[in-house]
Amino acid sequence: MITLGHLLALSGILFAIGLVGVVTRRNVLLILLSLEILLASSNLAFVAFSRARGDLSGQIMVFFVLVVAAAEVTVGLAIAVLLARQTGKLNADEMRDLKW
């Protein structure tokens, strides 16, 4: 019997893994990828609550999270391409200033 607790535990574990990725990876692209894990794990929590409460609102919220994630990825990747073009590398540690 899989309960709400199981789903929330899985969501929490995925979120923790994504958090570790955001903190430890230094490549901007991989930080963006780890952010996607964070968003996906919160989506799982929304769907789990939606099922537990018998309410469709949680699933609607996941739809909006997907839209925001798509917009975030397009702009984030455009900035990453621009940074790579300007500086030749994508290391977050070397980006101390936003001006060039």
Next chain:
Amino acid sequence: MVHPAVFYTLAGFMVVGALGVVAARVPVYAVLGLVLTLFAMSALFVCLGAFFLAAVQVLVYAGAVMVLFLFVVMLLDLAPETLLRARSRTLTAAGILLGLLFLWQAARVTIAFTLPPARAVSEVSGTTAAVGRELFTTYALPFELASVLLLVGIIGAIVLAKKKL
């Protein structure tokens, strides 16, 4: 309800894929790890009755967004991450500590928080028809605002990436 064997198999795929994203040295493998995670998650969505979201997750997330990522990774031809060995070890230790702290706090909050007593909940079925009806009635304004957000994203990406307008 989800069968435990199905749940644990999918959960295993998700965790392995996520660990792949965090640990892979080569960026392409990291992207493929995320694709695995998202596919397993959409399979779990089907088991939970969120059919529309499962389809959208595969089409938009695992399809479009991840292809975009792969294009950028291959376009930029990134060298594997290079870091000083000592620095990388400290960073990894700090990251894992942070992750464990988060899990501990989240577990404490979740255990302390009790859901209102389970009333006779009707099974929700997130079919395209049901989600669409909700989206175009109760959530019509947020839906339109989401389209504006996507438009802003498109224009922003073009303005940023184009050398000369």
